[in-house]
Amino acid sequence: MNRETDVLVVGGGATGVGVARDLAMRGVDVTLCERGGLGSGTTGRSHGVLHSGARYAESDAEGARECIAENRVVKGIAGACVRDSGGYFVALDGDDPDYFEAKLEGCRAQDIPAEPMSGAAAREAVPALADDVERVIRVPDAVVYPSRLVAATAESARRHGARVLPDAPVTDLHTENGRVVGATVDHDGGETVRTNHVVNAAGAWAGRIAEKAGVEVSMQPTKGVMVAIEGVEVDPVLNRCRSPADGDLVVPHDDEVVLGTTSVAVDDPDEYSREDEAVDRMVAECAAMVPALANREPDRTYWGVRPLYAPDEDERGGARSISRGFFLLDHADDGVGGFSSIVGGKLTTHRRMAEAVADHVCDALGVDGTCRTADEPLPGHDDPAELDDLVGEYVTDSPADSDLRD
Ligand SMILES: Cc1cc2nc3c(=O)[nH]c(=O)nc-3n(C[C@H](O)[C@H](O)[C@H](O)COP(=O)(O)OP(=O)(O)OC[C@H]3O[C@@H](n4cnc5c(N)ncnc54)[C@H](O)[C@@H]3O)c2cc1C
Numbered sequence: 001m002n003r004e005t006d007v008l009v010v011g012g013g014a015t016g017v018g019v020a021r022d023l024a025m026r027g028v029d030v031t032l033c034e035r036g037g038l039g040s041g042t043t044g045r046s047h048g049v050l051h052s053g054a055r056y057a058e059s060d061a062e063g064a065r066e067c068i069a070e071n072r073v074v075k076g077i078a079g080a081c082v083r084d085s086g087g088y089f090v091a092l093d094g095d096d097p098d099y100f101e102a103k104l105e106g107c108r109a110q111d112i113p114a115e116p117m118s119g120a121a122a123r124e125a126v127p128a129l130a131d132d133v134e135r136v137i138r139v140p141d142a143v144v145y146p147s148r149l150v151a152a153t154a155e156s157a158r159r160h161g162a163r164v165l166p167d168a169p170v171t172d173l174h175t176e177n178g179r180v181v182g183a184t185v186d187h188d189g190g191e192t193v194r195t196n197h198v199v200n201a202a203g204a205w206a207g208r209i210a211e212k213a214g215v216e217v218s219m220q221p222t223k224g225v226m227v228a229i230e231g232v233e234v235d236p237v238l239n240r241c242r243s244p245a246d247g248d249l250v251v252p253h254d255d256e257v258v259l260g261t262t263s264v265a266v267d268d269p270d271e272y273s274r275e276d277e278a279v280d281r282m283v284a285e286c287a288a289m290v291p292a293l294a295n296r297e298p299d300r301t302y303w304g305v306r307p308l309y310a311p312d313e314d315e316r317g318g319a320r321s322i323s324r325g326f327f328l329l330d331h332a333d334d335g336v337g338g339f340s341s342i343v344g345g346k347l348t349t350h351r352r353m354a355e356a357v358a359d360h361v362c363d364a365l366g367v368d369g370t371c372r373t374a375d376e377p378l379p380g381h382d383d384p385a386e387l388d389d390l391v392g393e394y395v396t397d398s399p400a401d402s403d404l405r406d
Helices: 014-025 061-077 097-109 119-125 146-159 203-211 276-287 350-365 384-394 399-404
Strands: 002-010 030-033 087-092 115-118 133-139 142-144 163-165 170-176 179-185 191-200 222-230 237-240 249-252 256-260 300-306 326-330 339-344
Touching: 002 014, 002 179, 002 350, 014 030, 014 146, 014 350, 030 146, 030 191, 061 097, 061 142, 061 350, 087 097, 097 133, 115 119, 119 133, 146 163, 146 384, 146 399, 191 203, 191 350, 203 339, 222 276, 222 399, 256 276, 300 399, 326 350, 339 350
Parallel strands: 002 030, 002 191, 030 163, 087 237, 191 339
Antiparallel strands: 087 133, 115 133, 170 179, 179 191, 222 256, 222 300, 237 249, 249 256, 326 339
């Protein structure tokens, strides 16, 4: 079958559905193709922390400011996709006091509400905390349910006229006279889609999509493990207040906590080893903050792969410190028109990433439209039952919040 669309978005994670929504709201005819269920890539395999920016406050002022702005936006437009848990940065006896002060100062400088508390006050609020918690900083971190967020964003795109196709892998891109002009999609017996612009929002797989148009996008995916343990009660997101390291995060869910994570470079975002040793290490490290976790067997584990863009790796020294910021690449700069890639970033900042892409594509297509995605609430934003129906329609694999559906 042959179809036409103004813009084809490849990838139905948070970024891709965000792009489809934004463009559709500006009146652009858009088709989104995702190879599996929506959110089945990294989006459904993250911790699901809606960062306040405090995690980056002392090291990356711009990233921190972006997070606090988007934290407020997502809470505003997607209420029932979020558990507004709050977050603690937890300093244990022996942790570097200068780091604590730098974090607090960084939060204040970036307009992130941050309140220091004594260890005793923190333990009174969260009895599961260890006796040697010396002090904490309370910040507005929250938990976001990726399956709900992705399904509601896709539904908003659809209601604004987008065609949203799960189970529709893009198997080829077609070029003519130095431009991408279409794609082959393995959907409904096979489709050829003619288009004016392709947005590559395939996350850790973006390099493979770019290759189909003869363009190189250097991704350096890194894997991370998450470990879910039931029956340990923690209300806020707990971050260890030290330089980012393995096992410094405890994320509260309904009847489990999710511990994470690691960051190890992988060659292939689909095929990589999953070591038991990393799981044991998560449990042991996080038990320093929450002793009830010590020696617990995980109830389930899952792994995700970060969509990190590689060029600055060498300068910054190692995979963990590759920028968490995002990059919008216009491949006209590589000699291929009608083709852009959006790589890097975070779940927290997906809407801002989508806005940048939509601004760029509208410029390229000569469309005059302003972004409204930060103001208009998502379908089902105040109705968990409606959101769960939407999840049933669009999402098949999202271990990050599968406890919502069990
Ligand atoms: C371990 C871990 C923990 C994280 N924790 C957090 C966190 O707590 N908070 C936070 O803000 N961020 C977190 N992140 C980062 C965040 O999850 C990602 O940056 C974000 O989800 C990426 O979204 P995306 O849409 O760009 O990519 P993805 O969600 O991966 O979407 C890309 C999609 O493209 C699809 N695709 C691939 N090939 C094709 C094809 N040929 N045709 C069609 N579709 C294709 C894939 O199936 C995939 O669904 C974490 C990441 C990891 C790995």
